[in-house]
Amino acid sequence: MVMHKLQNGFLINLGNGSGTVLFEGQADHLIPTTSQVLLQSDLFLMAGRMIGHSFLYGGPPLAGVSPAIIHVLSGGSPQTATIVLEDVADIDFRETIQMLAIDDDSKNEKGDELTEDQKAAINQLALSWDLPVLTATNRTWLLHNLLQHAVLTRTLRQIKQLRQGLKDSMVWQLLEARPDVASVVFPRQSMADCSPQVVLNNIIWPVDEKEEEEEFDEPPFSTKCRIAGYLRQFVETADQIQLKQLVKFWVGWELPTKDMQVKVVQAEHPTSSTCFCILRLPAHYTTYKQFTNHLQSCIATSDIGFGLI
Template sequence: MLYKRNLLQQKEDEPMLKMCLDMKEDIEDQEARIITFYKVHNADWARPLQCRLEGDAATGEGVKRHFLSMMMTKLHKGFKGNFGHGTSTLLFEGQVDHLIPCTSQVLVQSDLFKMAGRMIGHSFLHGGPPLTGISPAVLHVLLGGSPETATLVLEDVADIDIRETIQLLSLADCSKKANGERGDNELTEHQRGAVNDLALSWDLPVLTETNQAWLLQSLLLHAVLRRTSQQIKQLRKGLQESMLWPLLEARPDVVDVVFPRQSKAECSAQMVLNYIIWPGEGDNEDDDGCPVAIKCRIAGYLRQFVETVTEDKRKQLVKF
């Protein structure tokens, strides 16, 4: 993309950002290094990136891609370390394509969502993988849209207990409309009590005969966006610090590239093949004296592998 190419070219002569991971360390220690790296204030994330894996002989661009892939996997699936609310730390929760920021205030107080924004922007600038599966409602607000104009669905509610309570209103509302507003599917006393308890806990009015549809949308709004407003603000701040925000502001259409849906983040054979620079007839021998014919034969084996393996295997391949 022209934006990141120009940005990286402007910074190519500046001192490198250096990241070193000791592969012999425990996972928690490696994660601590990653978190420390991305919690540095006022870092210029467009500067050249140099990654080194201690205990591994690998060098070059493959190490950088491996690091960025590992970092984004941690962001997507969670860190092993405990930040005070369980045995691990999950920054985004919910189901695929409806992920929302975790509502834990401990994570907000630790500025971990600002860190997440820096990670996302840094990975994008240096050719790493994107963060997939974020709820469209969260992205709408992240890009400056009003929470009231976001399209919310039950699948956006990450907490299953809360979702089931809100769903009571959804089912009753659908039944009421289907039966000509006769209200043939009234909630039981226990169900009304569960809805009212949830509404009161969020300072919303209790259920009445006339506010069912309004209360349904208000509960969805609070469950998905009101409780995550600070997290979204931190995420936006991290994107600003990573220099990705100007692009998102100027070109909102690229949000599908930066935050693709899981279904669009497939790793097809053609996608992988398009990113490989294949040896050609005009190539010279490598420094180690490898003839072009041998390089072409090896490249043929690689092409056959990419075209025939499963998508999971291809994803493992592009990580390094």
């Protein structure tokens, strides 16, 4: 729940809307938001602690952060960070900076690289950030510095707070000594995506334990096999959204974890114990259609029911 809020925003009314998002941009290019209210409230310090403690206790990571931000956050120099246009979260800034990246094949019919309006937009942005205007010789230099300012210079104080939060949780020291660990603490978004095979590989399926059946009045093993088969079929045919809903209903987060246990019980509705990664499925389903319709209705409640219907 904590990491979900960190990635999707907090419901804090700071006069800038109903939600407060700490990271903005597109997947794998997220950067800290430049809100001064959030910065002055030390929310990025809190975010660093949240990320660190989630890592230490085997919780979900913050996926999709820009490699340039991770590089500086891990102790690298801003001058050596690799920045791309996709790292610029503000679309207006990105479109203006992108004009400088036009190659020779993209020139207009008159042969001019940039129109007067384009030059005026670039110069206006450069002057607002205390950079020199565009000339015939500084195009590449200006492109690099505009990217540097848009992605790193405007977020350096946020990055410092994140680093301090990681220090408070003793994770930054690990990142400083082992830079390769950064890909584990801040994985790519593609690594956070669910796939049927990854989910199936982490499931502990019901087994035939006759003594427990007699003691706890559990359904017969043949029934367990039927319900487990329905679940396997659902996982193999579900789309990305349905898989994430299922995993979140199961373990409380959208990323599969080890030892995701399935139990078939006498009950009316599917339920879960997210802390113990246990999914309890009723034994009364006799058709796959009945099973999947009921399961889809239940897993859609994960945002409001914390794994319970």
